[in-house]
Amino acid sequence: MNVSLDYNIEPELPNRKDFRIGCIGSGFIMRDCHLVAYRDAGFNPYAISSRTPANAREVAEQRGISRVYDTWQELVADPQVEILDIAIPPDRQLEIVRAAVTQKHIKGILCQKPLAMNSKEARQIVTLCEEAGVKLAVNSNMRYDQSMRALKTILERGYLGEPVLATIEMRAIPHWQEFLRKYDQLEMLNMGIHHIDIFRYLFGDPERVTALARRDPHTTFPHLDGITQYTFQYANELMATSLDDVWAWPGEGTEKDIYIKWRVEGLDGMAQGTIGWPDYPNRTPSTLAFTTKHAPGEWIRPAWDAVWFPDAFQGTMAQLLRAVETDAEPEIGGRDNLRTMALVDACYRSLREQRTVEFAYELALIGT
Incomplete structure (x- = not known):
């Protein structure tokens, strides 16, 4: 191996x-x-x-x-x-x-x-x-979630080759803080920003952004985005997309299926895993499994005891x-974070204008 x-x-x-x-x-x-x-x-x-x-x-x-x-x-x-x-x-x-x-x-x-x-x-x-x-x-x-750190490492070592497609699928119900009632921008700015930032951490800045959303039936106050899906396309054609389902459970009388899953496919391998956060306060570690041409014919499954909440802090x-x-x-410095904020802006511009947005345009507006 x-x-x-x-x-x-x-x-x-x-x-x-x-x-x-x-x-x-x-x-x-x-x-x-x-x-x-x-x-x-x-x-x-x-x-x-x-x-x-x-x-x-x-x-x-x-x-x-x-x-x-x-x-x-x-x-x-x-x-x-x-x-x-x-x-x-x-x-x-x-x-x-x-x-x-x-x-x-x-x-x-x-x-x-x-x-x-x-x-x-x-x-x-x-x-x-x-x-x-x-x-x-x-x-x-989320940059210090253990599965994300491990994924970053295997990407940098080339075990997956050139990335082709990356996905995050979240089925979880957040508890929105009371102050958010004053704002119409909800999920992508306050929850989805984890996924938006992690795509930047793993793959850098995209060229184009496309976002769709609908309101969340759980959320009673006015909001622009509840359930969201946003896709980033990179210069090398990599697509990174996240589906953030904050509805996730129709309520009493139905069974729950709450989770966050992710997957990255490359030319030389594939990795997939789960985020343990939805099980909090139970200490459920995030997971990662990958297969690569560097170790043919097997799935490699590293394990750890640490968890996102609270250990990542x-x-x-x-x-x-x-x-x-x-x-x-700092690794996660304020100046760099402006680019994450610009990506959030690009998602909302795409949503409001119903079109794909060039990320360079948002960077110019934010002055970074």
Whole structure:
């Protein structure tokens, strides 16, 4: 067998793990993902704030955080805070970043995805951080799902040859946050962005984008996109397409079949797998199996114990801390993330104008 068994799924950790992290937000994603992952990695959550101070105090006690602030403004002003970890609705991130970059003690900021609810505000966040010399990373945590890391490795090693077709099929029902009722752009910006960004991570930027959508019967507030399908076409003719089915289950009286599956076919091999996230809180690892001409006549099935939620969140913080430590651009940096935001814009333009959109046009509009 001419195949390496090292799939590089573990994040590269910083040499210094005790950067003092100020955590803004105390909901599920902070409490049960960020903070669990950080403690497992040996990182240092130093302080926390929340719009509901009682929740912040409860999470601080549960996760061993010594300092609690009633407001994010107080936390940002604490001269001991070196890193900001933001886990609140993305439509509020700009105001926090605008205040944070004026504080000389803040060296890095980890923002949620999407970086903002529109590309204009996302670009403002990036510019503010660049002008202040603050490292900006985006929590595009699917890039640290173990099956995606392993898939990236086997693609780079050429085990699949030139990619021909990539697909993601999601049958899962998200719980939309209340703030999203104010916006008509729903699934592709807030859930599908995981898949949009992962296609960029695996294959780079496409040339053309085509999107279709219909409203989701589960979702009672007005929205443009509920169930979506979007396809990216690349210069080498590779097609990458995702079907995001947030309907997925007609309700009581019918059986559930919830999953996320993916597949990549190349000239020399094929890989396929599942994402374990829909089983949360059960620890169900994502899976990968591949077959290649480099190891004829078999399926290779690497396995691991780690899971996307919460373990992948070690990687998103680690890449920011390493960037601060080495004065480098984060792996998932704000400037690069503008291109993901531009792809989201291209999907919505395609949907609204009922046509295929050139990605270069959206890049020019966003100024990157």
